[in-house]
Amino acid sequence: xxxxxxxxxxxxxxxxxxxxxxxxxxxxxxxxxxxxxxxxxxxxxxxxxxxxxxxxxxxxxxxxxxxxxxxxxxxxxxxxxxxxxxxxxxxxxxxxxxxxxxxxxxxxxxxxxxxxxxxxxxxxxxxxxxxxxxxxxxxxxxxxxxxxxxxxxxxxxxxxxxxxxxxxxxxxxxxxxxxxxxxxxxxxx
Amino acid sequence: xxxxxxxxxxxxxxxxxxxxxxxxxxxxxxxxxxxxxxxxxxxxxxxxxxxxxxxxxxxxxxxxxxxxxxxxxxxxxxxxxxxxxxxxxxxxxxxxxxxxxxxxxxxxxxxxxxxxxxxxxxxxxxxxxxxxxxxxxxxxxxxxxxxxxxxxxxxxxxxxxxxxxxxxxxxxxxxxxxxxxxxxxxxxx
DNA sequence: AGAGTCATGTAAGCTGTTACATGATTCG
DNA sequence: CGAATCATGTAACAGCTTACATGACTCT
Numbered sequence: 427x428x429x430x431x432x433x434x435x436x437x438x439x440x441x442x443x444x445x446x447x448x449x450x451x452x453x454x455x456x457x458x459x460x461x462x463x464x465x466x467x468x469x470x471x472x473x474x475x476x477x478x479x480x481x482x483x484x485x486x487x488x489x490x491x492x493x494x495x496x497x498x499x500x501x502x503x504x505x506x507x508x509x510x511x512x513x514x515x516x517x518x519x520x521x522x523x524x525x526x527x528x529x530x531x532x533x534x535x536x537x538x539x540x541x542x543x544x545x546x547x548x549x550x551x552x553x554x555x556x557x558x559x560x561x562x563x564x565x566x567x568x569x570x571x572x573x574x575x576x577x578x579x580x581x582x583x584x585x586x587x588x589x590x591x592x593x594x595x596x597x598x599x600x601x602x603x604x605x606x607x608x609x610x611x612x613x614x615x
Numbered sequence: 616x617x618x619x620x621x622x623x624x625x626x627x628x629x630x631x632x633x634x635x636x637x638x639x640x641x642x643x644x645x646x647x648x649x650x651x652x653x654x655x656x657x658x659x660x661x662x663x664x665x666x667x668x669x670x671x672x673x674x675x676x677x678x679x680x681x682x683x684x685x686x687x688x689x690x691x692x693x694x695x696x697x698x699x700x701x702x703x704x705x706x707x708x709x710x711x712x713x714x715x716x717x718x719x720x721x722x723x724x725x726x727x728x729x730x731x732x733x734x735x736x737x738x739x740x741x742x743x744x745x746x747x748x749x750x751x752x753x754x755x756x757x758x759x760x761x762x763x764x765x766x767x768x769x770x771x772x773x774x775x776x777x778x779x780x781x782x783x784x785x786x787x788x789x790x791x792x793x794x795x796x797x798x799x800x801x802x803x804x
Numbered sequence: 805a806g807a808g809t810c811a812t813g814t815a816a817g818c819t820g821t822t823a824c825a826t827g828a829t830t831c832g
Numbered sequence: 833c834g835a836a837t838c839a840t841g842t843a844a845c846a847g848c849t850t851a852c853a854t855g856a857c858t859c860t
Contacts, residue, residue: 427818458707460706463841464841489839490829493839502720509714509726512729513710513711516710518707523775524621524648525702526647527624529767530768531694532695536698547704577719601771608761616846617847632811632812634809634811651849652812652813653848653850654847660813675810679810679855682812805860808859809857810856813852814852817849820845821847825841
């Protein structure tokens with residue numbers, strides 16, 4: 427059970443509905459965990475049953491009703507326990523890298539295109555994370571915020587996301603160039 | 616079915632047994648896909664049944680017998696098809712980042728320790744990848760190898776792995792320092 | 805003598821994805 | 833008027849992890 431702790435950690439800063447959580451898992455939380463909305467609804471139900479989160483119904487008139495969840499003391503204790511035991515190594519799974527591994531044994535055209543699309547997507551995410559980080563730290567500069575800010579957890583994970591996306595973008599562009607040049611060279615032979 | 620293509624891509628460069636593949640999935644292939652040996656044995660059986668790989672028995676005297684697999688023409692065609700259709704976005708799942716997200720709401724001691732262990736592990740992987748890359752390119756320098764080398768796919772994915780590990784190491788060390796300084800500051804209050 | 809490597813699998817259980825299901829409101 | 837947003841779930845299926853099972857050889 428691993429999604430469980432990601433949900434608890436994401437829910438530490440206030441009340442969220444399943445729907446809002448799903449959006450968080452698409453932006454900031456995506457830097458350390460990926461999950462689909464269906465999974466979140468199921469996990470929230472399980473967490474509530476186990477007493478690690480509690481929800482309250484909010485009746486809305488112009489919108490469907492929703493349930494807002496927060497972490498209970500038992501939930502915080504569970505996170506504490508989780509933080510202390512050994513972490514599994516992180517792992518990557520990426521279709522595009524599989525394609526690159528095969529790149530010079532198959533047609534490179536579509537792979538080059540996808541590398542460039544990925545680079546654009548990474549660029550967009552970089553900008554998104556940049557503004558998220560600016561929002562977090564307000565008027566402070568980064569060093570000051572990291573020393574004195576109230577809540578730095580989400581800031582730190584976004585920093586990792588930012589560096590990941592930058593590395594990803596640079597690699598995609600470089601590899602796209604390498605493959606394109608190799609294609610030209612071959613065509614000339 | 617996603618592991619399937621990772622196995623095909625890893626198997627492009629010759630014959631491997633399940634056991635050898637498992638080791639590859641622990642080093643170079645780990646840069647784009649993670650899988651346990653059990654999964655590989657199962658996947659190889661399925662791939663063989665579907666005619667995408669073929670295996671031949673090798674009888675050994677001082678070692679248990681083994682089966683060496685290679686990609687068939689049908690397998691190569693399947694990879695080609697795979698490379699052309701849209702790639703799912705890559706995603707990360709990392710326990711340690713979950714802990715960092717929660718960091719200033721729980722005890723940071725164990726998290727700092729784990730960050731430093733991770734940094735060492737990343738460092739070890741960086742060295743491993745460095746020597747792998749040197750082995751690949753022989754006497755050539757990187758640019759020359761990327762322009763003229765016979766088979767650059769595995770080199771390119773290792774480059775991504777290298778940059779990922781470097782980013783990971785740097786982040787771990789920086790975050791460990793940030794959390795440690797915040798702890799000291801709090802203790803002084 | 806004990807640990808590690810070589811070598812291959814099965815089975816149970818847990819996790820994650822895809823497809824299905826519904827329906828009002830708001831924005832362009 | 834169509835698309836996106838808000839809002840929550842169920843069910844079937846596919847994929848992954850953990851535990852079990854075996855056994856010889858080599859290195860320290």
